[in-house]
Amino acid sequence: MGVDTVISTVLGNPQLRLIEAAVQCRVRRFAPAEFEGQPIQRGQNALLDRGRNSALALLHHYRANIQYTVFVCGILYERFSVNGMMSHRLGTHSGYGNEGDFIADPRQMTSMAPIYDANQNLSCICLTSAYDVAQFVVRALDMPTWPSEMSMCSERMTVHALVEAIRVCRSKYHHRLSDERALLTCP
Amino acid sequence: MSLDRPWASIDYQAPASTQVFSTTSMQSLTDYADLEYQMTMAQLGGDTAGQRRLAPLLATAEGRYDFAVPAYLNSVYPDVQVTRFQDWFLRNWASIP
Numbered sequence: 001m002g003v004d005t006v007i008s009t010v011l012g013n014p015q016l017r018l019i020e021a022a023v024q025c026r027v028r029r030f031a032p033a034e035f036e037g038q039p040i041q042r043g044q045n046a047l048l049d050r051g052r053n054s055a056l057a058l059l060h061h062y063r064a065n066i067q068y069t070v071f072v073c074g075i076l077y078e079r080f081s082v083n084g085m086m087s088h089r090l091g092t093h094s095g096y097g098n099e100g101d102f103i104a105d106p107r108q109m110t111s112m113a114p115i116y117d118a119n120q121n122l123s124c125i126c127l128t129s130a131y132d133v134a135q136f137v138v139r140a141l142d143m144p145t146w147p148s149e150m151s152m153c154s155e156r157m158t159v160h161a162l163v164e165a166i167r168v169c170r171s172k173y174h175h176r177l178s179d180e181r182a183l184l185t186c187p
Numbered sequence: 188m189s190l191d192r193p194w195a196s197i198d199y200q201a202p203a204s205t206q207v208f209s210t211t212s213m214q215s216l217t218d219y220a221d222l223e224y225q226m227t228m229a230q231l232g233g234d235t236a237g238q239r240r241l242a243p244l245l246a247t248a249e250g251r252y253d254f255a256v257p258a259y260l261n262s263v264y265p266d267v268q269v270t271r272f273q274d275w276f277l278r279n280w281a282s283i284p
Contacts, residue, residue, distance in 0.1 A: 041251040047242035048251070074252045077275045082283055095239025102243060106280060109195040114248035118219055124253040129270040136260040136267060151258035154269040159247060162272070163197070169276045171192035 005029040005141060011093075012051040019058050022066060029067045029146060030059060035133060037126075038072050038149065050094075069146040073133050074126030074153060080104060080166065088130060103159070104166045115160045125162060128154040219248055 006022050008015050011033050022030050032055045039056060042048040059068040078088045084099040085091035096102045104111040117123050136152040157165070222245055229237035246252065261267070 037246070037252040038254055041254075042246070045242070045246075047238055048246055072254060072258075074254065075247075077270070077272060077279075080276060081279055095236060096243060101240060103247070106276075107283060109192070111194050111197040112244060113197060113199050114219075114222060114244045115199055116219060117248055117250050123248050123250055125247055126252055126254055126256065126258070127272055129275050132267070132269045135269075136264065139264050139267065140260065147259070150260050151254050152260040153254070153256050153258040154275075155272045156253070156256045157272070163194075165273055166276060167192065167194060169273055169280065172277065 003027045005031070007031045007137065008033045008055075011055075015051065015055050016058055019055060019062070019066075023062045027066060029069075031069055031071055031137070032056065032059060034070045035073050035076070037074060038151070039070055067146050068148075069140070070149045071133070071137060071140075072149055072151040073128035073136075074156075075102075075128075076133070077127055077129040077154065080106065082107075090130065104163055106166055106170055109167075109170065111163050111166075113159055113163045115158065115163075122158045122160055124156060124158050126151075126153045126156045127162070128152055222248065 002025060003022070004027070006018065006027050006029070008018055008031060010018065015033060019030060019032075032052065034052060036042075037048075039052065042052070044053070056068075056070070059066065076085065076090065078085045078090055079096065079102045081087055082099065084097050084101060085094070086097040087099075091097040099105070099107065100110070103113060115123055132154045133152065136150075140146070140150060222241065226238065226241045226245060228234075229241060261269070
């Protein structure tokens with residue numbers, strides 16, 4: 001009886017309290033609210049961390065009592081969603097939960113595209129849909145042991161290819177809509 | 188009616204000021220240092236919203252959301268069918284002109 005696995009989606013102090021409560025109740029496994037890049041890649045950058053590192057430190061402290069893993073999925077597709085991530089009840093306090101907050105604003109057709117790294121190579125990005133995250137996390141629940149980190153990816157591409165994909169998709173729709181309007185106005 | 192719909196504006200974070208992409212008519216060009224400059228200005232001005240918006244853009248340029256593929260879980264569960272970005276995007280934006 002009791003709770004076997006906790007999958008957290010809260011950050012900061014609420015998550016630290018949740019970890020402590022889980023340890024106290026002898027929960028077997030805990031997945032902290034990560035669901036982004038690899039922790040090693042964000043380092044100590046406070047803007048990217050948002051309290052995640054302290055949760056990992058606490059889980060490491062209790063590692064004899066509770067298993068944990070970091071689900072790494074890169075950037076969620078939902079960041080490019082109509083009405084933003086918030087329409088999926090994701091990233092409410094992230095500062096980029098609104099439509100068009102990250103890389104592309106497909107409604108206004110504007111983009112701020114960080115296509116190169118500091119060494120002038122094309123930047124790549126791993127993207128995963130929330131649905132695919134759910135598929136993989138559900139599978140991972142049945143794993144006999146959890147490695148410290150588990151990555152998943154729906155599609156990896158350059159940032160340049162990403163903004164181009166968005167533009168082409170918006171073009172397709174625009175084109176189709178114009179065709180439909182033309183048909184409707186035909187005598 | 189052309190199939191090609193340009194960005195109304197696109198700001199590529201290009202590394203060198205000489206690099207010009209000619210895919211759009213109304214683009215302005217900034218470089219990586221420019222993005223860092225914007226971040227510095229946001230920090231100096233106490234613009235926390237700006238900092239939170241710029242941080243993931245800088246992180247993207249730095250490849251912080253990139254990792255080796257096939258990813259671990261994709262390898263362990265090759266039968267899981269993942270969603271193509273274009274398919275998801277077209278569906279998500281289907282009703283928005």
